[in-house]
Amino acid sequence: MYIPSKSKRFFIKKGILLIVIGIPRALMFYRFSPIWINFFSSLGVKVIVSGEEGKRILKEDSYTIPAEESCFPFKLAIIHAQTLVDKTDMIFLPRLIAIEKKGIMCPKFRGVPDIVRVITKHKTPIISETYDIGKGKKEEEKFYLKIGMRLGFSSRLVKDAYLFAKEEFKKFEKGFINRLNAYSTSELFNYPYKIQMKDKKNYEFKVGVIGHPYNLYDIDISKGVLDIIKGMGIKVIPGDKLDINNFDKKFKALHKEIYWSTGWEIVRGALYFLEESDMDGVIFITSFKCGVDAIVMEFIKHQFKKLKGKIPLLVLSFDEHTSRDGVITRLEAFYELITTKKKNSLNYN
Structure with missing residues (x-):
């Protein structure tokens, strides 16, 4: 399973090992969180989302802030990820290359997972699967299949979770x-x-x-x-x-x-x-x-x-x-x- 061997934060629910995954409330969370959260939750994974506390913790010395030349949203993403280190088994930070067939994302989206790894000194594993819809329309499904199967779930279960999350995303977008x-x-x-x-x-x-x-x-x-x-x-x-x-x-x-x-x-x-x-x-x-x-x-x-x-x-x-x-x-x-x-x-x- 794609889990840290030394972690003590797994929960047992009806005899099933429950993994805790953290999602930073930042950047493209505000586009894809309905599909991300529903995907993990339907697999029985416990999801923790960081709080709306970025502006306050920017002033604290307990978190490392990226270089000053970075934009504010990027700084907040790094900080939100740090707040999840001691609360979760893994942090979900996908490497976003392209979210549609044409066009690419800002290069900083590719580097977020690596920066968090360095800043947190690899304390918590990062799920940083590459998301690149520009390669073809099947890439999104492959993205979720890779994540789910690395967490130890069967391909059938993962695909069902993906399809469920897609439907929930459509409901969220409607209206x-x-x-x-x-x-x-x-x-x-x-x-x-x-x-x-x-x-x-x-x-x-x-x-x-x-x-x-x-x-x-x-x-x-x-x-x-x-x-x-x-x-x-x-x-x-x-x-x-x-x-x-x-x-x-x-x-x-x-x-x-x-x-x-x-x-x-x-x-x-x-x-x-x-x-x-x-x-x-x-x-x-x-x-x-x-x-x-x-x-x-x-x-x-x-x-x-x-x-x-x-x-x-x-x-x-x-x-x-x-x-x-x-x-x-x-x-x-x-x-x-x-x-x-x-x-x-x-x-x-």
């Missing part, structure tokens, strides 16, 4: 935008997931938000910006949850130039909001020192300028020093802008 506007952001990714309630509120405005999933939904990074926006009476439409695959064909040439997976996702969302929707505004949530964001930001600004203010664009950049009060001030100014624009539009019509 996500409504749930996002009905619940606080921090509640959305807590297992067991809230998948029933629908948003029934009436909003005066509707704003599209674009950014990497962790920038949008990790309240440690964004200071709960989505909840602040909703509190202003604005409905939030996240660009990463739009079903606009056919829209890609219109900008096929651009996709070749923007080869980062989540970078293209951000651009696609921005273009859709700009050309195909009735948004009152768009907010781009970025991380300071993110190279991908720096590239796509200039492209997005250029596209918005070409249409001469058709839709207001607000760029919010976050790092560990960003204050919530400062974010609120900028959002209040943005709210006044879209309010004035809407009034002027109504008067003109």
Whole structure:
């Protein structure tokens, strides 16, 4: 079995050895956690997710923080992983190469498992199987089969767990935008997931938000910006949850130039909001020192300028020093802008 021989943290449940696996609440946890947690849980594995404590522990001396040139989300991922060392038998940190057929992830995603191994001095084994959908559509299933079989489970059991997790992921994604506007952001990714309630509120405005999933939904990074926006009476439409695959064909040439997976996702969302929707505004949530964001930001600004203010664009950049009060001030100014624009539009019509 793919378990440390010296571990004393296994649990016995009805005569079955129960493994404890930790998952850092960081980075692509905010995209794939529904499938990850359901996959392990359906195999009988106990899953522990790190807490929402990154900003606080950044100030402690007990955790090693990566080099200062790293972006804030990357620092948080390393810290979250360290908090799991003494609580779990293994830590799940997949080596993400490509999450779709075209495009690749930021290189730092490949290095996270190795950095955690070094920082934690190999105290806890890391499950760092490579995830590369770019190699073919069967790669995702192979990814989970490798992990499950190395944990000692049969291929049949692992495949059943994978198929179950896929179905649960589909349920999670369905109606996500409504749930996002009905619940606080921090509640959305807590297992067991809230998948029933629908948003029934009436909003005066509707704003599209674009950014990497962790920038949008990790309240440690964004200071709960989505909840602040909703509190202003604005409905939030996240660009990463739009079903606009056919829209890609219109900008096929651009996709070749923007080869980062989540970078293209951000651009696609921005273009859709700009050309195909009735948004009152768009907010781009970025991380300071993110190279991908720096590239796509200039492209997005250029596209918005070409249409001469058709839709207001607000760029919010976050790092560990960003204050919530400062974010609120900028959002209040943005709210006044879209309010004035809407009034002027109504008067003109």
